Every structure is written in C-alpha cells, then in structure tokens.
Amino acid sequence: MTHRLLSVAIATAFLSFAPVSGFATASPAPAVDVRGVDHVGINVPDVEAASRFFADTFGFVPVTEMRDIPVDAGFRRTFHMHDDAKVKSIRMLRAGDGANIELFQYDSPHASREQPFYDDIGASHIALYTDDIDKAVASLRAKGIKVLTDPIRMTQGPAAGNTWVYFLTPWGSKMELVSYPQGQAGEAAAGVRLWRAPVKAGPVSLDRTVVDEVVTHYVAMLNDTNADNRAKTIDRYYTDDTVFNDPEGLIEGKRGLNDLVGKLQAANRGFRFRLVGPATIQNGSVRVKWTFGPVAQPAKISGEDILTLADGKIASTIVFLDPAPQDKARSNP
Incomplete structure (x- = not known):
C-alpha cells in the first residue's frame, strides 16, 4: 500500500510539467556536431x-x-x-x-564509499528501456534486487504514456527502468521524438543437441595440447571473426584464439578444464560453468563462459572468473 500511495504522489507531481515546445524551434548550428x-x-x-x-x-x-x-x-x-x-x-x-x-x-x-543523496549535484542515474516493465520488475524482485516502488504510470500531461521505476544495484546505486511503447504525449507538442528501441527480432532458438555438441568440442579444444588438432576444431566450431573476451584481454579471429589456448596450456601444465553440470541456454546465449586445475586440485580456478552461436558456430565467448579463495576471504572479513 505504501508503494502505491508513493507512486500516485510522484505521478501527480509530474502532471504539472508543461511540454517544452520551445526546444523544437530553429536554433543556430551547434558548436559541436554530436551524433549521439x-x-x-x-x-x-x-x-x-x-x-x-x-x-x-x-x-x-x-x-x-x-x-x-x-x-x-x-x-x-x-x-x-x-x-x-x-x-x-x-x-x-x-x-x-x-x-x-x-x-x-x-x-x-x-x-567516499557512500552513495550520494538523490538531490546531490553529483548524483546521476542510468535509465534502461524495456518493452514489458511489469515482467522486468517481477524478474528483478525474483533475483532479490530491491525495487524502490511499483511501476509508476504517467497517465496525464506531457509524460503520459511513460512508465518508470527505480531499483538498486548490488552496490547501492540507483538505476531506472522505463517503458513507453506508444510514445509520450509531449513528443508531439515538442515536435521531437524521444528514443525508440529498434524493432526486436524474435528470440533465438538454440537446439539442445547442437549446443551440447558445440560445448563438448569447446571444452575438448581447450584441453587439446596439439595446435594442429585445435586448429581443426576451431575451424569447425567457430566463426571466422569469432571474439574471445577474457580478463587478460580481447582476442579476435581463429588464429589468435588458438595461440591464446596454447599460451594458457604452457603456463598451466597439467591443468584441465572440466564442465560443472550441463550447459544452460538463456536469452539466446549458452552458459558454461567450468573448473580448471591439476588432478590434485581440479577446481583450483573456476568460472563461467557465455557463448553466442551463429549458425551452429561460436561467434563470441565472454569469460568470467570466480573470485579466488583469498579474494573471498578479503571481501568477507
């Protein structure tokens, strides 16, 4: 109930805003030509x-x-x-x-480790556009993310058509979700169209059999100590312009990937990659959890890779490393 009352109060306060039609009038050329x-x-x-x-x-x-x-x-x-x-x-x-x-x-x-007050000059926020704000809010709350109010729907005045809500990141910064699929009323009066999301293509459907095959050869390639064999696997299961992004830097192309894996193996002799459970398919991407270490300590390093596929081949790889045990200890005194 408190959230609903607060939402109504905030929305009512915004109704007095007038369209800023003067902004749409002709003006001298800008000093700097900005594209966006x-x-x-x-x-x-x-x-x-x-x-x-x-x-x-x-x-x-x-x-x-x-x-x-x-x-x-x-x-x-x-x-x-x-x-x-x-x-x-x-x-x-x-x-x-x-x-x-x-x-x-x-x-x-x-x-300072303190978050600024909302009304401080240095305070700012980022607004993320979503097509379905109610679904987005439900997803945030399901993940344990604090959402400050229920979605606030603007029904009158120049902002009519806009729905917005604030949430907190895990480190306490405020961010916003907005949605106005039919536009906002004030756009017509101002003669300016606000930002629009491009037409969204349908969700990418990934075949489970294809994903399992790709992931199996992905891990096998990482463990293959023969550069020629790796090259054959990479040629079969990677796009020509594949991108591999890990904490050490960005690698582009098949040859660069093969060289990177060779260097990784040379620096960690006796280590092997091992899958942790089956790969998961989420939002058109493939998530692969893994461990990396020698036989005596197979989970010495752990992490997760996010793969995007194009026509059954890996187009990009993003590597996330889990914190080392000593890092976890430092962050949890």
Whole structure:
C-alpha cells in the first residue's frame, strides 16, 4: 500500500510539467556536431562483480578493458582525483541497442564509499528501456534486487504514456527502468521524438543437441595440447571473426584464439578444464560453468563462459572468473 500511495504522489507531481515546445524551434548550428550518446561512465567497487550483474540481469556484454592504468599527480589534479588514487580497471559494456556503459574501479583509500543523496549535484542515474516493465520488475524482485516502488504510470500531461521505476544495484546505486511503447504525449507538442528501441527480432532458438555438441568440442579444444588438432576444431566450431573476451584481454579471429589456448596450456601444465553440470541456454546465449586445475586440485580456478552461436558456430565467448579463495576471504572479513 505504501508503494502505491508513493507512486500516485510522484505521478501527480509530474502532471504539472508543461511540454517544452520551445526546444523544437530553429536554433543556430551547434558548436559541436554530436551524433549521439556513446557511453555513460559509472564508478563501481568491483568491476568483475558489476560486469557479472549486468550480464546476468540484462545481458550486457563486456567488450574492452584496461587494467592498472598509470596516472601521475598532474593527471590526478586535472581530473580532480584523490592524491593516492589508483585506476584499477576500466571496462566497457555493450548495453543492448542504447549507449555503452563504462565501468570504473579505483583503489582510493580516501574516496567516499557512500552513495550520494538523490538531490546531490553529483548524483546521476542510468535509465534502461524495456518493452514489458511489469515482467522486468517481477524478474528483478525474483533475483532479490530491491525495487524502490511499483511501476509508476504517467497517465496525464506531457509524460503520459511513460512508465518508470527505480531499483538498486548490488552496490547501492540507483538505476531506472522505463517503458513507453506508444510514445509520450509531449513528443508531439515538442515536435521531437524521444528514443525508440529498434524493432526486436524474435528470440533465438538454440537446439539442445547442437549446443551440447558445440560445448563438448569447446571444452575438448581447450584441453587439446596439439595446435594442429585445435586448429581443426576451431575451424569447425567457430566463426571466422569469432571474439574471445577474457580478463587478460580481447582476442579476435581463429588464429589468435588458438595461440591464446596454447599460451594458457604452457603456463598451466597439467591443468584441465572440466564442465560443472550441463550447459544452460538463456536469452539466446549458452552458459558454461567450468573448473580448471591439476588432478590434485581440479577446481583450483573456476568460472563461467557465455557463448553466442551463429549458425551452429561460436561467434563470441565472454569469460568470467570466480573470485579466488583469498579474494573471498578479503571481501568477507
């Protein structure tokens, strides 16, 4: 009941907004020709955990990453950073058909760990568009994610047609879900169309038999110490422009993948990859849980790979490593 009353109060407050029709009038050419918003940057306490949250919850895909970036005192002054701050990681995520999201992780003992108040000048948020906001909210709540209210539906005024709701990420940042499949009333008065999602293709159907075959040869290739044999498997089960994205960097193409696996094996002699349960199919992707280690310690390293398939071949691979035991101990004193 409290959520419903709050939703009504907030929605009513927005009804007094007038269409900003003046924004649509002719104006001088802009000083900078901007094509759109490329990315939004946010600070997170743990890039790996944040990436997994965005991948598991929304299907966002990590693309590039820079680690342990050297910055000097002059750089810190220019960018208004604490004197002892270190840049641990910057990772870019592809976020559906909208702007990219850039995650920053710092090692900065004097940086605030508190979330800003909603009305602070430095506060900001990201809104994610979804076609079915009620289904999305139910999914968030089922995953234990805190949703601040029920969806707030705008029925009058220029924002009529818009439905929105805020939720909290695991690290406490506010984010928003929005949905206005029929547009918003104020668009016509302003003469400007707000963002629209491209027409969405139907869900990708992955055949279980094909998935099992691909995953079996995927793991076999990772364990094959013969480069020529690996090349044959890669040629059969990977696309020509396949992308392999793991914490060490981004590898493109079949040859680069074969070289990477060879280096991994050389650095970890006697280690083998082992599947943990069957692969799962989710949102058109294949999720493969694994362990990696020697016979005496088969689960020394563990993680999960997310594969996307195209015509029965692996088009991309994203590797997520589970925290090492010592890292878990540090995060749970």
